[in-house]
Amino acid sequence: MIECKNISKTYKSGAAETKALKNVSFKIKEGEFVAIIGQSGSGKSTLMNIIGALDVPSNGSYFLDGSDISSLSEDELADIRKKKIGFVFQSFNLLKRTSVLRNVVLPLIYEEMDKKKREELARKALRGVDLSEDHFFHLSNQLSGGQMQRVAIARALVNDPAIILADEPTGNLDSKTGDIILKTFIDLNKKGKTIILITHEQSIAEYASRIITLKDGEIIEDFDNNEKSKLIPILKNK
Amino acid sequence: MLYRDLLEETFLAILSNKVRSGLTALGIVIGIGSVVAMMSIGQGATADITSNIQSLGSNLLIVSPGSQGGVGSNVRQGQGSAQTLVLSDSDAIKENISSAVSVAPTVSTKKQVIYKTNNTNTSIYGVDAEYLVIKNLEMEFGNFISDSVKRNSRVAVLGPTARDDLFGENVDPVGESIKIDTQKFTVIGVTQAKGGTGFGSSDDLIYIPLTTAQTYFTGSEVLSNISVQVESEELMVVAQNEINTLLLERHKISNSEEADFSIMNQSDIMDTVSSVTGALTLLLGAIAGISLVVGGIGIMNMMLTTVTERTREIGLRKSLGAKRKDITMQFLMESIVLTVVGGVIGIFFGWAVSWLVGKFGDMTTVVTFSSIFLSFGVSAFIGLVFGYYPARNAASLNPIEALRYE
Ligand SMILES: Nc1ncnc2c1ncn2[C@@H]1O[C@H](COP(=O)(O)OP(=O)(O)O)[C@@H](O)[C@H]1O
Numbered sequence: 001m002i003e004c005k006n007i008s009k010t011y012k013s014g015a016a017e018t019k020a021l022k023n024v025s026f027k028i029k030e031g032e033f034v035a036i037i038g039q040s041g042s043g044k045s046t047l048m049n050i051i052g053a054l055d056v057p058s059n060g061s062y063f064l065d066g067s068d069i070s071s072l073s074e075d076e077l078a079d080i081r082k083k084k085i086g087f088v089f090q091s092f093n094l095l096k097r098t099s100v101l102r103n104v105v106l107p108l109i110y111e112e113m114d115k116k117k118r119e120e121l122a123r124k125a126l127r128g129v130d131l132s133e134d135h136f137f138h139l140s141n142q143l144s145g146g147q148m149q150r151v152a153i154a155r156a157l158v159n160d161p162a163i164i165l166a167d168e169p170t171g172n173l174d175s176k177t178g179d180i181i182l183k184t185f186i187d188l189n190k191k192g193k194t195i196i197l198i199t200h201e202q203s204i205a206e207y208a209s210r211i212i213t214l215k216d217g218e219i220i221e222d223f224d225n226n227e228k229s230k231l232i233p234i235l236k237n238k
Numbered sequence: 239m240l241y242r243d244l245l246e247e248t249f250l251a252i253l254s255n256k257v258r259s260g261l262t263a264l265g266i267v268i269g270i271g272s273v274v275a276m277m278s279i280g281q282g283a284t285a286d287i288t289s290n291i292q293s294l295g296s297n298l299l300i301v302s303p304g305s306q307g308g309v310g311s312n313v314r315q316g317q318g319s320a321q322t323l324v325l326s327d328s329d330a331i332k333e334n335i336s337s338a339v340s341v342a343p344t345v346s347t348k349k350q351v352i353y354k355t356n357n358t359n360t361s362i363y364g365v366d367a368e369y370l371v372i373k374n375l376e377m378e379f380g381n382f383i384s385d386s387v388k389r390n391s392r393v394a395v396l397g398p399t400a401r402d403d404l405f406g407e408n409v410d411p412v413g414e415s416i417k418i419d420t421q422k423f424t425v426i427g428v429t430q431a432k433g434g435t436g437f438g439s440s441d442d443l444i445y446i447p448l449t450t451a452q453t454y455f456t457g458s459e460v461l462s463n464i465s466v467q468v469e470s471e472e473l474m475v476v477a478q479n480e481i482n483t484l485l486l487e488r489h490k491i492s493n494s495e496e497a498d499f500s501i502m503n504q505s506d507i508m509d510t511v512s513s514v515t516g517a518l519t520l521l522l523g524a525i526a527g528i529s530l531v532v533g534g535i536g537i538m539n540m541m542l543t544t545v546t547e548r549t550r551e552i553g554l555r556k557s558l559g560a561k562r563k564d565i566t567m568q569f570l571m572e573s574i575v576l577t578v579v580g581g582v583i584g585i586f587f588g589w590a591v592s593w594l595v596g597k598f599g600d601m602t603t604v605v606t607f608s609s610i611f612l613s614f615g616v617s618a619f620i621g622l623v624f625g626y627y628p629a630r631n632a633a634s635l636n637p638i639e640a641l642r643y644e
Pocket residue numbers: 011012013018019020038039040041042043044045046047
């Protein structure tokens with residue numbers, strides 16, 4: 001469902017040029033759980049922005065569900081994001097002083113869905129990330145970090161996107177809360193969601209069934225981690 | 239995005255920073271409020287003057303001395319400053335112009351008037367019986383100057399304001415005697431109030447017989463003006479032309495451009511006055527409009543701050559699929575709602591101010607629907623204009639950079 005063909009991205013700021021991605025090619029099939037790993041500055045976020053239709057490559061083509069979206073306009077890209085992509089950010093990006101439920105409903109407002117139906121879907125998504133009903137009407141800034149990130153995941157899930165893109169989702173959390181979030185992703189993947197997880201920590205990448213390693217804007221390894229990922233204790237515990 | 243959702247988002251955003259939103263809207267409240275109040279004062283003055291002019295009487299021509307070069311020059315020279323109109327002119331009009339129903343020659347002057355210890359400086363009008371008919375005057379007490387009043391008799395009819403000044407309100411002064419300049423006069427009547435204050439009021443004056451005024455005060459045959467009531471509206475132009483021809487002949491002037499008198503009808507007067515009061519209203523409105531612009535700049539300032547503060551939120555919304563239009567509308571709506579709410583409060587505020595001015599400021603104020611509609615439209619327009627730039631800034635943010643914004 002995702003196919004990148006010779007993708008390059010060059011940032012120009014004044015005279016300086018940064019080649020953030022160089023000739024990157026790979027495919028991701030539906031239902032995969034892929035970790036993209038690499039050191040800071042290796043081009044992970046740049047790649048995620050392109051996969052997530054937030055940005056377009058400077059060169060090469062990006063096929064999402066068979067259609068080339070590497071040269072779409074700003075508003076056409078917004079449409080793709082609305083329908084196919086769910087983002088999870090390191091810093092959660094919830095609306096402050098806004099209820100949990102309203103945060104989760106937000107993507108559906110842009111789909112012009114009616115109020116009753118979208119609240120139903122939001123509740124379902126929140127239950128899907130194990131957030132208890134008591135918290136639905138709390139303001140987002142009254143929650144703990146782990147709860148906030150689960151609300152953010154619910155928001156990414158609510159419009160039933162094909163792909164969940166998570167850029168360092170555990171980066172702002174302690175390791176115990178981080179594990180709960182990772183488990184949420186593993187559960188979602190078991191239910192059939194395609195998940196792309198970006199991280200710079202090997203230990204987190206190990207949870208994925210496939211690990212793509214980036215270095216200086218190039219793929220240096222594409223590793224099938226399926227067998228090993230099943231041995232990770234967190235999976236056995238539940 | 240559905241309009242209902244857009245409005246909901248807007249109100250949530252506005253309420254999430256109540257103090258700032260309130261202060262920003264206050265700028266608009268004051269702006270719109272002062273426009274409404276100022277316009278009401280301007281329009282009140284217009285209404286006042288208009289009703290005064292209408293109360294002059296209907297189908298009226300006023301012949302004044304002085305050159306004819308248009309209304310403006312007549313005003314500049316001042317009525318009565320030229321001495322070209324005399325009583326025989328008035329008699330000639332009465333005899334020769336068939337469409338002239340009544341002709342009222344008038345002299346006017348200003349004199350000190352004394353009753354016991356009270357005194358006032360007021361206009362003294364020398365008139366005859368026909369004046370009552372032409373000006374639609376009605377009596378509160380006693381009688382007006384009639385044809386049976388003897389030449390040069392020293393009797394006076396008071397306007398209600400003059401009566402109030404000399405005798406006190408609601409007093410019947412008939413039979414009392416007053417001193418105008420150095421002459422003793424007997425009060426024979428008081429006219430009813432015709433309403434209207436300030437300019438052109440017909441309440442603050444004293445009427446005496448024309449012959450008396452000429453004998454004791456102006457000392458000649460010279461008139462201040464001649465009011466002519468024409469039989470019907472349709473005959474106004476004919477009458478005006480006939481009087482013009484008659485007086486030119488009498489004054490032995492062959493070129494009508496050099497006429498030493500001028501004839502105005504009510505609509506001429508109305509035109510002059512309404513162009514003046516219209517300019518006054520516009521001026522007042524424009525001064526108040528400046529505060530409205532300041533209020534609009536306040537809105538723009540707040541919206542720019544809001545957009546900067548909410549950069550991340552804008553990035554997030556874009557990542558969720560919000561289009562340019564969605565973001566533009568969201569911020570535009572915020573500024574429009576702020577200005578419209580401010581505008582509505584401002585209208586009530588301006589209304590209240592104009593009511594207070596009318597009640598305690600001894601001024602007529604009129605709040606018209608057009609000024610309310612105008613203010614409402616202007617406030618929405620200001621929201622649109624001053625909100626557009628910040629909203630467009632928000633919509634054109636790059637989502638990736640917006641999401642990274644600290
Ligand atoms: N908007 C940008 N403008 C210029 N250079 C950028 C921009 N975004 C990223 N870069 C550069 O591109 C390279 C890859 O960045 P990024 O994709 O953020 O890496 P990672 O997420 O792996 O840390 C870095 O050298 C970074 O400095």
